[in-house]
Amino acid sequence: MGMLLACGAFWRSQGKSASVAAVQTQLFRRARKGLEVAGGAVLRGLAPPSCPVTGEEVSGPGLLSPAGWRALHFIERPFCARCGVPFAADYGAGAECPACLADPPAFDRARAALVYDEASHALVVGFKHADRTELAPMFAGWMRRAAAGLLTADSVIAPVPLHRRRLVARRYNQSALLAAHIARRTPAVLCQDALTRVRATPPQKELSAEGRRRNVAGAFQVSEKRRPRIRNAHVILIDDVLTTGATLSAAARCLANAGAARVDALVLARVVKGGVGAI
DSSP, rough: OOHHHHHHHHHHHHHOOHHHHHHHHHHHHHHHHHHHHHHHHHHHHHHOOOOTTTTTTTTSTTOOHHHHHHHOOOOOOBTTOOOOOBBOOOOOOOOOOOHHHSSOSSSSEEEEEEEOSSSHHHHHHHHHHOOOOOGHHHHHHHHHHHHTTTOOTEEEEEEEOOEEEEEEEHHHHHHHHHHHHHHHHSSSEEETEEEEEEEEOOOTTTOOHHHOOOOOOOOOEEEEEGGHHHHOOOOOOEEEEEEESHHHHHHHHHHHHHHHHHEEEEEEEOOOSSSOOOO
16 A cells, blocks of 8 residues: 555656656665565564674674673784784884794784684684674774774785685685775775685695695785786785784785785784684
């Protein structure tokens, strides 16, 4: 009945000059909007939005509960100037951690928004494996904050790619989603296909640091059509978690070999010694 009344009202407002097609188009738009609103209300009733950390009900998708916010540990200074691992004390500007001094990673700098612990593990797993893609804008905001001073108009944002078989199985690349949302509010240039994963690699969770390095050696390749953009560029690699840095280092070497002037890395969370294990 409401739709019929809307039809009559719209027809009268348009006068005799209104065409049947115009009326149909307007009614279709109104009906679609009404269905979207109604459908959203039904879905919220059946499965109310929940905090990805605590599971508590929240007022909208992509939000955290107060307890969820309190559970997270954001990385603040002081931290290693190279890999971004947090320090317990301030050792001065440019100080690097023992691991970076002993075996420097292939990337120039890495920054992370969160310590990878129980709370951020829940976020990453939900985002990566449970289709919680509505969290990407929030994560991107945290990562932009962590990247203060890195993202400029001369930067090229490049996500770490998935192999095509894993991409088909997962249906989306979580790093590419993060990269797209980061680029929307920065002057940096997004280059989603700068890298391709030319070799499928087994999951790295159970591998040692050396095993991880061997696992990803030669796994990446710079796209031929993107080589001119990469040459002499400042590239920022985007990934979800930094564990040993093996994947990011392999990708950074590939970009450096293609002529990149500098390669930095930006991740959502990073493993800290003594915390939650590798992912």
